[in-house]
Amino acid sequence: MDACDSANQPKLKPSVILSGTAKEGSAGPPIGLVDIGISENAYLFRVALPGIRRNESNLKCDIQHNGTVHIKGVVTVDAGMLKDSSSVFQMRVQQLCPPGPFTISFKLPGPVDPRLFCPNFRNDGVLEVAVMKYRPPSAPANGAPPL
Structure with a gap:
């Protein structure tokens, strides 16, 4: 898709459903x-997860054939304390999402092959x-069933 084509495409406004602490976070990022991006063969989506720790969040992404995406995880930052290697800080201002489980759900513009995502x-x-769009299997030209 080139720049001219993208200018003629309607903007997508995905319906995103938040629950848990993701819904409670009102300030900060x-x-x-x-x-969501669209190409001829695939969709690409990016989801902002500020403050989520890769190794501690139990992050899971489930993609269904109809294009529904469910992202689940846990915000692990201790609510009242912040620790570094030498000090413990009592939090007076907390702008990031509060600790606890969260889910994010939205739907891609069309069906996908949930086995083919990166x-x-x-x-x-x-x-x-990135997840590949669903392509129905094509019938052989001679009408014989596929092997």
Whole structure:
């Protein structure tokens, strides 16, 4: 798709459903902002997950054939304390999402093959996933059933 084609495409406004602590976070960088890209053969989506720790979040991404995406995880930051290697800080201002489980659900513009996806949880707190569009199997030209 080139720049001219993308200018003629309607903007997608995905319906995103947040629950748990993702819904409670009202200030700071929000969890669950979604961007969706479309190519001829695949969809690419990016989900903002600021403050989510890759190794501690139990992050799971489930993609269904109809294009529904469910992302689940846990915000693990201790609500009242912040620790580094030498000090413990009592939090007076907390702008990030509160600790606890969260879910993010949205639907891609069309059906997909949930077996063919490539997730990447980037260092900047963005989950980026490419998933192939569903292509029905084509019948052989001679009408014989596929082997």
